[in-house]
Amino acid sequence: MQTYSLPQSNPDSVVLLQITDTHLFANGSGSLLGVATKDSFHAVLNGVDTAARHFDAIVATGDISQDHTPYSYQRFADGISRWSQPCFWLPGNHDFQPTMQSILPSEQIKPHQQVLVGEHWQMILLDSQVQGVPHGEVSAAQLALLETALARYPDRHALILLHHHPLEAGSAWLDQHQLHNNHQLWNVIDKYPQVKAVLCGHIHQNLDRIYHGVRVLATPSTCIQFMPDSDDFALDDNNPGWRYLELTHDGRIITSVHRVDGDQFKPKLDAEGY
Numbered sequence: 001m002q003t004y005s006l007p008q009s010n011p012d013s014v015v016l017l018q019i020t021d022t023h024l025f026a027n028g029s030g031s032l033l034g035v036a037t038k039d040s041f042h043a044v045l046n047g048v049d050t051a052a053r054h055f056d057a058i059v060a061t062g063d064i065s066q067d068h069t070p071y072s073y074q075r076f077a078d079g080i081s082r083w084s085q086p087c088f089w090l091p092g093n094h095d096f097q098p099t100m101q102s103i104l105p106s107e108q109i110k111p112h113q114q115v116l117v118g119e120h121w122q123m124i125l126l127d128s129q130v131q132g133v134p135h136g137e138v139s140a141a142q143l144a145l146l147e148t149a150l151a152r153y154p155d156r157h158a159l160i161l162l163h164h165h166p167l168e169a170g171s172a173w174l175d176q177h178q179l180h181n182n183h184q185l186w187n188v189i190d191k192y193p194q195v196k197a198v199l200c201g202h203i204h205q206n207l208d209r210i211y212h213g214v215r216v217l218a219t220p221s222t223c224i225q226f227m228p229d230s231d232d233f234a235l236d237d238n239n240p241g242w243r244y245l246e247l248t249h250d251g252r253i254i255t256s257v258h259r260v261d262g263d264q265f266k267p268k269l270d271a272e273g274y
């Protein structure tokens with residue numbers, strides 16, 4: 001397993017910017033349930049620039065593309081190229097890995113699944129995609145990779161990233177698409193007390209819970225948002241957003257979700273799915 005070392009710019013902490021579920025198309029006017037995803041992605045990029053908060057790296061937690069085209073991934077790469085910070089990404093259920101990888105190698109987007117983050121943390125990016133279906137699973141190989149990385153660095157606080165939510169979020173229509181073998185992931189995590197959090201995308205909403213003594217975080221999409229705690233499919237009129245995670249030297253995570261302003265990206269709220 002290749003390991004990337006991300007230097008620490010501040011002695012007390014490292015800051016990650018999470019962008020997720022961009023659902024980009026090759027066609028610049030491609031839209032998902034009424035939201036033009038390139039425009040909403042760029043509105044999030046501009047929002048990050050307006051916030052002008054320092055971050056050391058970008059993590060993109062899947063569903064980068066909606067149409068599987070190489071150019072949809074190139075649109076993502078072009079969008080973040082305004083920044084010099086490295087980006088670490090992983091696949092969601094909508095991604096097509098051969099075209100996702102077709103735009104690599106890239107100066108900025110790194111293929112690494114293990115990242116030593118500053119002096120005190122590591123992050124491990126897992127592939128939970130099951131080709132052709134919305135739900136996720138972590139394979140035996142991915143679980144072995146996780147266990148190897150955790151066993152190798154017992155003194156580094158650990159952040160685990162994957163696309164699919166590893167617990168019930170509270171919406172039946174969506175929880176059928178969670179990580180189906182999450183018990184196997186939790187069996188590994190339960191053995192390694194240095195795991196501080198699991199960070200995911202997929203549910204297109206802000207989630208912040210403690211499960212098995214570990215913080216589980218999910219983040220709004222850069223396009224459409226799902227209504228929390230709704231057993232049937234329902235969109236939320238909350239705006240597109242992003243998350244900062246500050247990883248402190250003593251193992252704490254200080255995190256916040258931010259959203260674009262205005263009402264340019266209101267979806268077709270009566271949509272019944274896609």
Ligand SMILES: Nc1ncnc2c1ncn2[C@@H]1O[C@@H]2COP(=O)(O)O[C@H]2[C@H]1O
Pocket residue numbers: 021063093094134173174177202203233272273274
């Ligand atoms: N009405 C629906 N009922 C169940 N699943 C849906 C519905 N609409 C969309 N989905 C799937 O649920 C997934 C959750 O978010 P995704 O962006 O991964 O893509 C979504 C679709 O694959």
Ligand SMILES: [Fe+2]
Pocket residue numbers: 063092093094202203
């Ligand atoms: Fe998804």
